[in-house]
Amino acid sequence: MNICKFSGRVLHFAPEPPLERLIQLNQKLDYYTVDIEPGRAMHIADITDLRQFSNGTFDLVICNHVMEHIPDERKAVAEVKRVLKNGGKWVFSFPICTDIEETYEDESIDTPEKQLKAYGQKDHVRLYGRDYLRRFESYGLKITEYSPKDYFSKDDIEKFGFIEDDVIMVAEKN
DSSP states (O other): OOOEEEEEEEEESOHHHHHHHHTTTTTEEEEEEESTTTTTSSOOTTTTTOOTTTTOOOOEEEEEEEEGGGOOHHHHHHHHHHHHEEEEEEEEEEEBOOSSSSSSSOOTOOOOOHHHHSSSSSSSSOOOOOOOOHHHHHTHHHHHHEOOTTOOHHHHHTTTTTTTTOOOEEEEEE
8 A cells, every 4th residue: 555645534542643644645645633732733633432433434444653651452442443444444553572471561561661661662552562563453453464674675674663563453344
């Protein structure tokens, strides 16, 4: 999928400025940005509560490095699926710790200090392990995986704010 040639309605969570600028160049898109923090996007919204958008509104949802911050992962996935059109795609990524098999999360880890120690960042609520694909497929998603290093030069990876070894997942709503 080439976002520069894509047409349709796009919802982008926590938009990364370089990627946002690139997407905005495509005049064939109806582009909406969303963030939980005021002033960072067109709309203020929580991924677990997108009531301002109707069912089947979007052709594409972009959500990079958001899910590791969301306590109710199941509700977030349900909301993304709800606002996607049939045949729509959800492009998402998150940090993956390949050293652990099972995703680690513990509700008692509830302070920034504890989160930093357990997950490596003070606002993360889980550390995804090698089970990430099985985990998201359990929500009824069929996922194809990509890596920036397989498609972009090192210069473009840096220019657009990608992470070279990231795993980018594309799920299609059926």
